[in-house]
Amino acid sequence: MGAKEELEQLNRIEQKLSKLIARYNQTQEALEKAHQEIRQLELMVKQKEEEIKNFQNQENITKIVNTIAADAASATELKLKINEYIREIDKCIAYLRD
Template sequence: MSTGRELEQMAILEKRVTQLIASYHEVRESLDQARYVIHNLQSIIDAKDEEIKNFQNRDNISKIVNTIAAEPAHSTELKLKINEYIREIDKCIAYLRD
């Protein structure tokens, strides 16, 4: 008789272990998905930080140009030239990152 009861307990234990393994796999999958989302969000944050930095640099350059050039024609020309240099530098930085 005890063998039947032991088999029943083993079956219950096996069922619980199977449930635990299934739960583990679900949690593991959720964790992997969360890590993927975090990685993507971090990439977006990094890109936005870079954009903000570029805008701040352009604003600083505009301020510098306005202080250096008194005439509006020279100011515009200087801004364009500096922006061209900045674009070239950004291209170089992007090239170096790759």
């Protein structure tokens, strides 16, 4: 094999290597975007779970209030009071976490 053929072969290898590096970089970028999307989706799931939990708590409060309260006015007052207690408890929990 002559020097010219070796040089041509080396150039082809260099071109292939450049293409591989470009593909690798594209793959890395796509992977990073996928990781970012996963983090965003995980955050959304966490928020939705919190919303569901709050909804379930409100539903449970309504059931408790309807069972305890004799009339609509006292039911509303009791519901507000329970919600206030829950907010205070949540504040205490948040304080203890810090």
